[in-house]
Amino acid sequence: MKKNVLVAIATTLVLAACACDHPMHAQKMGSPAIDPETPGVFVLDDKIIVVNQEPIFFAKGKQNVRITWYLPADSKYRFPKDGIVIKDPGDQIIDCHQEQNGLRFSCLNKHSQPGKYKYTIKVEGSPPVTPSDPIILND
Secondary structure, eight states, X not given: OHHHHHXXXXXXXXXXXXXXXOTTOOEETTEEXXXXXXXXXXXXXXXXXXXXXXXXXXXXXXXXXXXXXXXXXTOSOBOOTTSEEESSOTTTEEEEEEEGGGTEEEEEEOOSSOEEEEEEEOOBOSSOOOOBOOEEEEX
């Protein structure tokens, strides 16, 4: 029960943060667009890392896209040099690196074939936060 309440609160906070804080979201009829190329990353209650889309999904035909994860500009957390590590990326997800003093992290998704890619996302700051393991899904 306690876990369900935490998940509900986390989801509400992330959705509220997405509506206000994402500099790249287009507005359409008052609601934010979800863009797999710019997923937002939030640290809730200094305990849990949440990505505003899970999985990050790319439809067929969407190739050579740069995924740029971002933390809010006022975040006390930063991505380290290994902030996003793709498990078994093959030649599909490459060129991963931190940007903007650790507020952003990007990778090139070639998406020349379908696949499911688990990744680990880490942030540095105080207090320390446990890494998260979301998914990139290429259709």
